[in-house]
Amino acid sequence: MVSRVTVSRSKEGGFDQKLVELRRVTRVVAGGKRMSFRAVVVLGDHKGQVGIGVAKGKDVARATDKAVFQARKNIISVPLVHATIPYEVTAKHSSAHVLLKPAKQGHGLVAGGVMRVVLSFAGIKDITAKVLGRTPNKLTNAMATMKALGQLKSMAHK
Structure with missing residues (x-):
């Protein structure tokens, strides 16, 4: 590899x-x-x-x-609220399960692997994220993260 x-x-x-x-x-x-x-x-x-x-x-x-x-x-496009996401969201792609939870300002970006890259490139600075699935596959974890971010709507639309 x-x-x-x-x-x-x-x-x-x-x-x-x-x-x-x-x-x-x-x-x-x-x-x-x-x-x-x-x-x-x-x-x-x-x-x-x-x-x-x-x-x-x-x-x-x-x-x-x-x-x-x-x-x-x-x-x-990801709806941002004070550099975090508006609410908690989970998603699944193939065998990858991810959980994204909003965090208070100043908490930082707590995520591992490829999730950290996707979330930081989206402009999210305060979040807690966890890969719940057992797969180490970077592609499926990234796709699950994108699917979770795609589920987000702004609080006005929710």
Whole structure:
């Protein structure tokens, strides 16, 4: 498994992007094995906009470029109330279960793994988050976190 952590700022729109997972994958064909790379990218503006992109490519650069493009297409808006979420929410994606609880101002971002990246790129500064499932898979944990953030509505709409 190849792992790399990079944060770069995009010129257009002011979005930061981070490569959270880079994995070499193999497809078996008649002539042997074909290697490619799968990239998982988190994109956000730290002001309530966040997205995740997953893509494969023959080389690392192509996979990351395609993942950034996918992340731009999958951006969601997160309602923020004093740098936290309006209410507690849980979500499930595949075998990943996540719990997000709002916290008082000054509490900090208490989350582990890829959840911390997704929540910080969304602009959330005070939250308690927990992965309840047993899977260590970064992609499913990130997707469950995005699903939980997508369930949030502002208090005016609730």
